[in-house]
Amino acid sequence: MEEKKIPIRVLIAKPGLDGHDMGAKVVVRALRDAGMEAIYTGLRQSVDQIIRAAVQEDVDVIGLSVLSGAHLGLAEKTLKKLKEERVEDKLLILGGVIPREDVPRLKEIGVAEVFPVGSLFTDIVAFLEKAVKK
């Protein structure tokens, strides 16, 4: 008998004041179409709110959508908070306007993967399916 796969749970979040969330929303749709359970936080989330939602929803992955250039600071804050709350097993991925040259540093500090504007849905899905242990 084939084992029923437990769906991967992903929280997609918009930190800060930026109100452009169509990118975040279409990724949520794509993840759902791929059989994952994706939740969108809505706008103007603080890092604390994001972590709290991630714990409450018991997600496997947190995805931050950042277009403001504040990605390094936000990634650092989020990873620190994940550690504090003892939920470091949750993966952190980033999407949005992220300069190529910042990707190595982001991965160094613990970001699992970066998906800048133009990333294919299929790539995001493939990465998560591989990276999340279920």
Place this chain on the structure above:
Amino acid sequence: MNSPAEIKDRIKREEEIWRQECLGRKAVPEERSTSGLPLKIVYTPLDLDLIEFSEKIGFPGKYPFTRGVYPTMYRGNFWTMRQYAGFATPEETNRRYKNLLAQGQPGLSVAFDLPTQCGYDSDNPLIEEEVGKVGVAVDTLRDMEIIFEGIPLDRITTSFTINPTASIILAMYIAVAEKQGVPVAKIGGTLQNDILKEYLARGTQIFPPRPSLRLIADLIEYCKDHVPKMNTISISGYHVREAGANAIQEVAYCLSSAVVYVEEVLKRGMGIDEFAPRLSFIFSCGLDLFEEVAKFRAARQLWAEIAKEKFGARDPRSMMLRFFAGTMASCYTAREPLNNIVRATVCALSGILGGVNALHVTGYDEAYATPTEDSTRMALRVQQILAYETGISKVADPLGGSYYLESLTERMAREISQVMKKIEEDGGMLACIEKGKIQQAVLQQAYETTKAIQKGEKVRVGENRFQAKDIREPDLALQKADADVLRHQVESLRRVKAERDEQKVREALAQVKEAASSAQNLLPSLIQAVKVYATNGEMVNALKEVFGEYKEAGNL
């Protein structure tokens, strides 16, 4: 002698012969416009048959204004070339404006940072990374005084890209005028002030919809009596289009929003002609040239009909859809960025051939940078070359009469009306937004388009087709957060707070809350509050206590 009926029959026969001789049994692929309208291989006078010239097309400057809002359009007076730009501190903004004025540009455009737009003060630690980033930080009247220091408000007009806090910004502008000794009746400009599109696509909303509409109506009413030269609102389709809506939805959602605003103001007993002449609109200019031109013509025609038939307007100025447009940045690519100059040109062309009244061309580096001097200059050059070197401005509505364009205009008008009718049936634009219906429709459209791009079905030259092998995307040139700007603003604000009369501020804020809790127009109490240097955040918080905060429609 050939009667019209005989001519028609002859053309019909000739078309049939053409089909048989030239097309034969060849399978011709079907084509649709970008928003999905089926397109014929070619159009003929027979396609004009159904469209009444006098009723639907007419002359520029006359109802239904399909061909343009002014009789001679650009002959003598080009559209306004208004490039949107932002600067970090009030002092820098003042310097830049003085430069522009010296260069002969009497129209200023103010971009505000996100904290200002969303009602947070620069000293709020939650938002410190955003201070001065996408525009100028304005915390109190002091900042507005600095921005317009040495700039007489009766000699310029100012466009403010501000929405939920538009009344606060207007209150400050009025206070500055009074300090300068300029009669408030002489100041003019435009306030964006369109809250519905914030909920849909732009995201700077603060309060829930109903109190937000009240604020907008308060502003329109106040300006009717005290600031008659101010364009009180710029009802926008641009943002929802960039968020994924198609050209038909862009106009339908925009005009349906306009209906909400007009109805809100009419509820107060004002006559339509008392305020409608000061309504303005914002659209996008896309790449599907003919569809875009048809869109603008259809939009003008529909608004004229709505103003006259639905609202009983008598003043032709109430029926004139005047619009500002920006070239669509979402069609730009990061790869091979100079290609975007071509895209910018086609988009700008669609606006000009479509009768735009003011135009912004987006810089070619939009996909990866905050605009540089080079890309800003290039953007302005696109406008200037089209204006001065091509001759397209010499004739009003130059594409009018094209069998294709007239047919497409009529079809667009019909499709837009259908969408608007459905919205009315579902309770109106406000109800549809509250139920999340519009958001769903836009997201669906955005998702389909993104998938089509990722599959290569929607071509983006250089990016998903004809990719050059050894060219890579340019590096992102992002604006780094400037610690100096934050420090400067925080210090500025600290000084204002230290020097103001706290008692007066407390009283003024109490007045604001009282006015908000009653049916009083909020402008007088806001003007009083800004004059005693209450901060943007303080005034917004006072209003939040009465109005509450917006909660996004749950289900994605």
